[in-house]
Amino acid sequence: MKYLSIAVSLLLLSACSMPLLALAQQSQQTPAPDGPPPRAMPEPPPGFAHAPSAPGAQGLPPFLRGIELSEAQQDKVFAATYAQAPLLRQQEKIAFKAHAQLRELAASSAYDDTKASALANTAAQAMATISLQQARLEQQLLAVLTPEQREQTQQHDSRPGPRHPQ
Secondary structure (H helix, E strand, O other): OOOHHHHHHHHHHHHHHHHHHHHHHHHOOOOOOOOOOOOOOEEEEOEEEOOOOOOOOOOOOOHOOOOOOOHHHHHHHHOOOOHHHHHHHHHHHHHHHHHHHHHHHHHHHOOOOOHHHHHHHHHHHHHHHHHHHHHHHHHHHHHOOOOOHHHHHHHOOOOOOOOOOO
16 A cells, blocks of 8 residues: 555656656757847836835836835836837847857957957947936936935935845
């Protein structure tokens, strides 16, 4: 009876692990994508943190955490952040591809400094566009806030220590 119980347990364990094994084999066989991993739209855009302990804070940028927003303000924040998502994604892909090409060029025997410089400039320009877009978004979001809420964000920024703790 004891051996039957062990055999049934092993059979159940192997049956439950089959989907995981198939998934692992499939991920090993699929080639790496040409760009950064895609983002699903239900998640917030880059730079947005999840704060499950604070009600309504999910999907807000870090500087807005802890600030009580009205429903209309939340809608404006949502619209502004998701409006920039396609541009950010496009720039991330450009930067990722330029970095990948630069790594390939550096490892090849046909290294060309002019081409490497152009790739580095392309990646840098994409990153600069991302930074500029994030600054524009922060400015848009600050315009949505009341003067009291803006003061609260400044108090967050004036705290000692890192701005975005890990």
